[in-house]
Amino acid sequence: MARQQLIESYLPFARMLAAKLFAKRIDSDLEFEEYMQFASLGLIQAVDHFDHTRQIQFSTFAAHRIKGSVLNGLEHMSEKREQISTRRQLREERNLSIKAVLSEPEVDTFQQLAEIAISFAFGYILENPVTYHHEDAISEDSVYAGLELKQLREKVRYLVNRLPHKERIIIKSHYLNHLPFNTIADTLQLSKGRIAQLHKNALSLLHQALGSSESCDAIF
Structure with missing residues (x-):
């Protein structure tokens, strides 16, 4: 129960960080919901891995996790989109070779x-x-x-x-x-x-x- 309450109470904080990163975006293909999804995952990781015995505020620890989760998620998506784009280009290239028989x-x-x-x-x-x-x-x-x-x-x-x-x-x-x-x-x-x-x-x-x-x- 305490875990869920902590996650819910810090969701606005995660949304704020996601919004800041979204405002600095370069790739316009991504929606804010995708940023928020990665931020939420980062928040959950922060809650699960936070060590209260260390002299560090949870908000500081969570901010690091949230930003890292968003950036890592975006990098993975970028690589995946690049792979898809490359494969599409390769298919188009070979298709032209294959369709040459029509001539x-x-x-x-x-x-x-x-x-x-x-x-x-x-x-x-x-x-x-x-x-x-x-x-x-x-x-x-x-x-x-x-x-x-x-x-x-x-x-x-x-x-x-x-x-x-x-x-x-x-x-x-x-x-x-x-x-x-x-x-x-x-x-x-x-x-x-x-x-x-x-x-x-x-x-x-x-x-x-x-x-x-x-x-x-x-x-x-």
């Missing part, structure tokens, strides 16, 4: 669309090496599907390692290390356009290799 007149429309769909599927498999399931949501079908997907990913990783040298570097650099085509181009001393061509060729080789494999249940 090839010698390939019929159905085959073009099939190649694009298959390339997107490979992108998902390569970029998402692990699938998580909530323990309460696991059913017999989801367990089987998860095992099948795991086997497929292991097979694709094996096939990636058997790609020609440049194609292998491009796939690993782009999907596993999240490097854009221009960075890979600098590393291999090739043009960005050539990297896009090799990327498309690598996906085609993976599709052919997987299609000829008899050890994998999944079929594209």
